[in-house]
Amino acid sequence: MSLKAPTFYIYLTCLSVLALVSLFLLPHRIEGDAVTYVDAIHVLNGAPLTTVIGPTDYAVHRIMTTFIGLEIINILSFVFGSIPLAWLIWATFLYFLVNIVFYKLLLKMFGNHTTACFGGLFFAANYAMFVFGPTFFMDIGGWFFYTLSIYLLYTYIQSGKKKDLLASALAISVGAFFKENALVAYVPFFFVVLYENYRLPLTFFKKIIPLSLIIFVPIMVHQVCIYWVFGETYLRWIEINHSVYVYANIWAEYLKSLGSLLNLLIPVSLVGVYYFAKAVKSKAIDTKRVLFIAAVLISSIPALMWPGITQRVLFMVVPGLVILASFAIDRYRKYWYVFAVLLVVYALSSFYMDSFILNFVELPF
Numbered sequence: 001m002s003l004k005a006p007t008f009y010i011y012l013t014c015l016s017v018l019a020l021v022s023l024f025l026l027p028h029r030i031e032g033d034a035v036t037y038v039d040a041i042h043v044l045n046g047a048p049l050t051t052v053i054g055p056t057d058y059a060v061h062r063i064m065t066t067f068i069g070l071e072i073i074n075i076l077s078f079v080f081g082s083i084p085l086a087w088l089i090w091a092t093f094l095y096f097l098v099n100i101v102f103y104k105l106l107l108k109m110f111g112n113h114t115t116a117c118f119g120g121l122f123f124a125a126n127y128a129m130f131v132f133g134p135t136f137f138m139d140i141g142g143w144f145f146y147t148l149s150i151y152l153l154y155t156y157i158q159s160g161k162k163k164d165l166l167a168s169a170l171a172i173s174v175g176a177f178f179k180e181n182a183l184v185a186y187v188p189f190f191f192v193v194l195y196e197n198y199r200l201p202l203t204f205f206k207k208i209i210p211l212s213l214i215i216f217v218p219i220m221v222h223q224v225c226i227y228w229v230f231g232e233t234y235l236r237w238i239e240i241n242h243s244v245y246v247y248a249n250i251w252a253e254y255l256k257s258l259g260s261l262l263n264l265l266i267p268v269s270l271v272g273v274y275y276f277a278k279a280v281k282s283k284a285i286d287t288k289r290v291l292f293i294a295a296v297l298i299s300s301i302p303a304l305m306w307p308g309i310t311q312r313v314l315f316m317v318v319p320g321l322v323i324l325a326s327f328a329i330d331r332y333r334k335y336w337y338v339f340a341v342l343l344v345v346y347a348l349s350s351f352y353m354d355s356f357i358l359n360f361v362e363l364p365f
């Protein structure tokens with residue numbers, strides 16, 4: 001379906017407003033994790049590890065997991081005159097890209113621009129996407145390539161063309177050099193290929209092995225190079241996170257983080273689950289598409305298992321939940337004004353989450 005529909009231009013306008021609000025009304029400072037990314041850029045430019053501001057382990061990890069993203073910011077910094085400006089421009093560009101791709105995914109899945117628009121805005125105005133997208137974090141690179149991969153995978157489900165499956169694999173492979181969370185797109189990728197070939201194990205292995213090599217060999221070579229040069233492995237990063245993130249009550253942290261991340265998306269997703277179940281029961285949606293949606297939801301499990309319970313990490317639950325919510329949006333799209341009101345409140349919640357809401361949330365356990 002064409003992206004020339006008026007609804008898509010409304011969507012782009014909303015994205016522009018969200019991006020401008022995020023850029024100009026939210027604080028943007030090189031501090032915390034951002035310092036270690038700048039350190040990594042300096043190391044890539046030849047600075048010794050002994051000169052970095054943050055921990056050396058962190059700088060090496062950034063090179064290990066966000067290598068291409070760092071190099072792009074590095075190159076852009078020569079064009080725009082500074083790393084912070086280049087970083088914001090790059091992150092904002094990715095903000096538009098990831099949300100346009102997600103819109104296209106919903107358009108393919110539901111065949112309706114209104115559904116794609118409102119579902120896409122639940123994605124774009126999400127707290128993590130809105131606050132941690134167009135700013136000094138690298139997560140949005142992984143989110144983009146994850147979204148691109150599942151979009152291309154769904155395109156393959158519709159077309160059956162091998163080039164779409166190959167493109168989905170390449171998106172995962174490249175995405176791993178922007179942020180490692182892109183790699184979880186391999187979950188739906190694997191399950192779709194398995195479903196198509198589970199009756200023919202030999203055919204399955206002939207298909208999945210070359211594609212898996214395309215995905216994993218480049219990142220494995222990179223990991224070996226990092227170990228050769230710096231003596232670090234990804235296991236070291238997991239060890240660091242286990243030591244840094246210690247919680248008095250882990251369930252309280254999940255409740256607070258997921259509650260702030262999802263807020264009004266939760267009830268819409270629950271209604272969506274009902275209509276998704278109805279579509280499955282009536283066979284209005286075929287098994288391969290059901291598997292795709294289930295696998296997208298399953299792909300968020302690694303984020304839930306990560307030692308650090310933060311909204312940026314937990315964002316991987318959002319794509320699947322927005323897809324489910326879109327079943328409710330599609331069912332009631334003639335009442336678009338209700339969703340518009342919900343989205344305004346949802347976006348305002350994202351905007352005020354750090355400055356007001358989270359500062360006053362104290363869980364009684």
